[in-house]
Amino acid sequence: MSIHISAKKGEIAKVVLQPGDPLRAQYIAENYLENAKLVSKTRGIFYYTGLYKGKEITVGASGMGFPSIGIYSFELFTEYEVDTIIRIGTCGAYTTDLKLFDILNIENAASESTYAKYAWEIEHDILPHQGNIFGTINETAQELSLATKAINVHSSDIFYRKDPNVPAIATKYNCPAVEMEAFGLFANAQHLGKNAATILTVTDIIPTHEKISADEREKALKPMMELALESAIKSL
DSSP: OOSSOOOOTTSSOSEEEEESOHHHHHHHHHHHOEEEEEEEOGGGOOEEEEEETTEEEEEEOOOSSHHHHHHHHHHHHHHSOOOEEEEEEEEEESSTTSOTTOEEEEEEEEOOOSHHHHHHOOOOSEEEOBTTHHHHHHHHHHHTTOOOEEEEEEEOSOSSOSOOSOOHHHHHTTOOEEESSHHHHHHHHHHHTOEEEEEEEEEEETTTTEEOOHHHHHHHHHHHHHHHHHHHHHTO
């Protein structure tokens, strides 16, 4: 067991799908995995391990923000010898060039955060996906006839802010969308030599205030979940 994950050694698969929300992890386990076993529920952060098309997959939550995903992904990579983490989440679009329900495969994450600098002495404010899982996701999307967009994303420490304008770093690095975890995940994976990717579904168009309703979210996120699962088993 690690400090924050109570699974025993051997109960976490080599590939982990990591939504932010514990209930989304539970949904994936109950609807997509065979023989899913709850292997950790410390702090209400659920981790399940089961079989998808005969291959062992773990799905578990990251929580919100760099401190949270930083802890969980580090312990998964180091204490449980996980090789690959695929973050699956939602994002807001800074531009109407993106549409609700768009699926994004994140190429680079840019951030004002000091997380990478003070954790691993990584000075860059933009970090790429790590390893070959990004390419696997692109290939799998084509096989599934699923339209995805490879973009840069702004990973922000801040959800609510005084200034309504698009942050300067998002403009600098051509980031049409914003979320809160990819940069931290990529930093950990870079430091540890692991594989990491982020797939996002656009649920909010910030300039027009369009949003996917609560009733639509379950249906909206299914293609992303299935893309992540199909990509995950190819990396095993």
